[in-house]
Amino acid sequence: MLTIGKLAAETGVKVPTVRYYEQIGLLPPPERSSGNQRLYGPLARQRLAFIRHARALGFPLEAIRDLLSLSDRPELPCSAADAIAKAQLAAVQARIAQLKALEQELQRMVIQCAHGTIADCRVIEVLGDHGQCAHDHHTVPEAME
Amino acid sequence: MLTIGKLAAETGVKVPTVRYYEQIGLLPPPERSSGNQRLYGPLARQRLAFIRHARALGFPLEAIRDLLSLSDRPELPCSAADAIAKAQLAAVQARIAQLKALEQELQRMVIQCAHGTIADCRVIEVLGDHGQCAHDHHTVPEAME
DNA sequence: CTAATGTCTCTAGTAACTATAGCTGCAAGA
DNA sequence: TCTTGCAGCTATAGTTACTAGAGACATTAG
Numbered sequence: 001m002l003t004i005g006k007l008a009a010e011t012g013v014k015v016p017t018v019r020y021y022e023q024i025g026l027l028p029p030p031e032r033s034s035g036n037q038r039l040y041g042p043l044a045r046q047r048l049a050f051i052r053h054a055r056a057l058g059f060p061l062e063a064i065r066d067l068l069s070l071s072d073r074p075e076l077p078c079s080a081a082d083a084i085a086k087a088q089l090a091a092v093q094a095r096i097a098q099l100k101a102l103e104q105e106l107q108r109m110v111i112q113c114a115h116g117t118i119a120d121c122r123v124i125e126v127l128g129d130h131g132q133c134a135h136d137h138h139t140v141p142e143a144m145e
Numbered sequence: 146m147l148t149i150g151k152l153a154a155e156t157g158v159k160v161p162t163v164r165y166y167e168q169i170g171l172l173p174p175p176e177r178s179s180g181n182q183r184l185y186g187p188l189a190r191q192r193l194a195f196i197r198h199a200r201a202l203g204f205p206l207e208a209i210r211d212l213l214s215l216s217d218r219p220e221l222p223c224s225a226a227d228a229i230a231k232a233q234l235a236a237v238q239a240r241i242a243q244l245k246a247l248e249q250e251l252q253r254m255v256i257q258c259a260h261g262t263i264a265d266c267r268v269i270e271v272l273g274d275h276g277q278c279a280h281d282h283h284t285v286p287e288a289m290e
Numbered sequence: 291c292t293a294a295t296g297t298c299t300c301t302a303g304t305a306a307c308t309a310t311a312g313c314t315g316c317a318a319g320a
Numbered sequence: 321t322c323t324t325g326c327a328g329c330t331a332t333a334g335t336t337a338c339t340a341g342a343g344a345c346a347t348t349a350g
Binding site: 046049058067074075085086100109115119124 | 201203220229247248255259265273
Binding site for chain 3: 024037
């Protein structure tokens, strides 16, 4: 049986985060020691590793919740899991495309900076006037860490 | 003089967001009408457009705060503004690189899915075992809007 | 004049944690 | 055995950049 600290060290998740996952119901409440400390078995370790890996791939916790409940029902077709992964892939791709447009614009700004005074700084000037931009970056999408 | 609604419509910022910017000190408290409603002049409009554009380029509000205070001092050298823009560019580029690694991994997962049952779903399997991954995506960076 | 829309303040909620405070548990050294 | 010090416990609040809601007042169109 692992204490929360060992579990955290083994999975690379921080201790408060483990407790947070329990609080929001992603991890089941574990056994407790006589002194009321959490004790985890290998199943919990596996589940936490799953969560950690999915988070690292950018899946939001809600998607992970769905994936976990799917993995508890191995007899179902995997189309639902597939759909979640595809949605995540699409979100990542959209985000990349958007960031590339921002990158272009920022690069233009930085390159044109003549390193004089603020009064004729391209950075400040371009920010003040969207008309000088090449691309349409005027939609700020949601984060995804 | 513009009411908050007109200002919002002209700049593409939502009304509560304008009030929020005032609350955190990005916009100065404007004049008020006899009935206590906010009234904005062209300077406020310009400042808000600046904020809006910088946000669209992904600058965090703290960076925008710095940029605004720089733009109030046109005689200073523009190196500080340049540095902020460069930092934002670097953050965007780092984020793109990280998302590309995720994209690869997600693509592998989705492509390998045989559309059978959950029991042998690659999506679920790969998430449960990081050893099957090609890349090192095990650092989740911070958001950026 | 009335009805509809706009605006006001204030509070709370979002995602996914992180940090803090103040307490108790537990293992090892002197 | 004492004690020191880390680990763990609960609960609350803070983070970013807003968004949503409640309930009241202002303004404007018909």
